[in-house]
Amino acid sequence: MSTQKRGSNPDKVTTQTVVEMKGRGEKISMLTAYDYTMGGIVDSAGIDVILVGDSASNVMAGHDTTVPMTMDHMIYHTSCVVRAVDRALVIADLPFMTYQVTAKEALINAGRMMKEAGAHAVKLEGGNSIANTVKKIVNAGIPVMGHLGLTPQSIYKFGTYKVRAKEEEEAEQLLKDALELEKAGVFSIVLEKIPSGLAKKVTESLSVPTIGIGAGPHCDGQVLVLHDMLGLNKDFSPRFLRRYADLHESMTGAVQHYISDVKEGSFPNESEQY
Secondary structure (H helix, E strand, O other): OOOOOOOOOOOOOOHHHHHHHHHOOOOEEEEEOOOHHHHHHHHHHOOOEEEEOOOHHHHOOOOOOOOOOOHHHHHHHHHHHHHHOOOOEEEEEOOOOOOOOOHHHHHHHHHHHHHOOOOOEEEOOEOHHHHHHHHHHHHOOOOEEEEEEOOHHHHHHHOOOOOOOOOHHHHHHHHHHHHHHHHHOOOEEEEEOOOHHHHHHHHHHOOOOEEEEOOOOOOOEEEEOHHHHOOOOOOOOOOOOOOOOOHHHHHHHHHHHHHHHHHHOOOOOHHHOO
């Protein structure tokens, strides 16, 4: 029996959609969003995938790393975005230590993200070490996106945000991890800050799409943090970042203009009062 709602969007992006996009060579566009307003803007612009990333820890909460984010934080941000979205596939990060302890705990938390936040899929960082966990979550009917290369939740283990898998041994392990994740049932994998040639090799070795961030042009899609690409964040300038706007400057100017109008008494004017 069909449960499709009357008036639902026939162009809705699903996990199957992005797999099919890889098959026909269509690039996948992906951005982060963390609140209702931004989620609605990004969705109406036509983005394919929205990631409610634990990068909210940095750009929304002001932390130095993604480690402090909790399930409650991520459920809040994800639910805000989901309420704004009509077309895009919404994926939510499972935060640090919500899936690494046991597969059972991971499944419970993934289920919370789907039921309480309304996410369409979850994203987990790691390779072979979490493959069994991924399989358990997928077998429960929850789509999973993988994440390899630079995995920010492990920053205290790595001690640096430098490019990963430059050495042959680590590169070979990353490819093995990607294949293990595919076998476990992921529908796509984020490749973060790895050599372009390796990203190409991984992408060509998988039947599921890869989404790159700092991984070159050969991935099946690309993702950036929304605040970075809009120029809201002035302090973060890695090589892979292209700023498509300078909202920091324009918003600062707007606020200064408002302050000036208030100080001068020109706001509100006669047409702006009752």
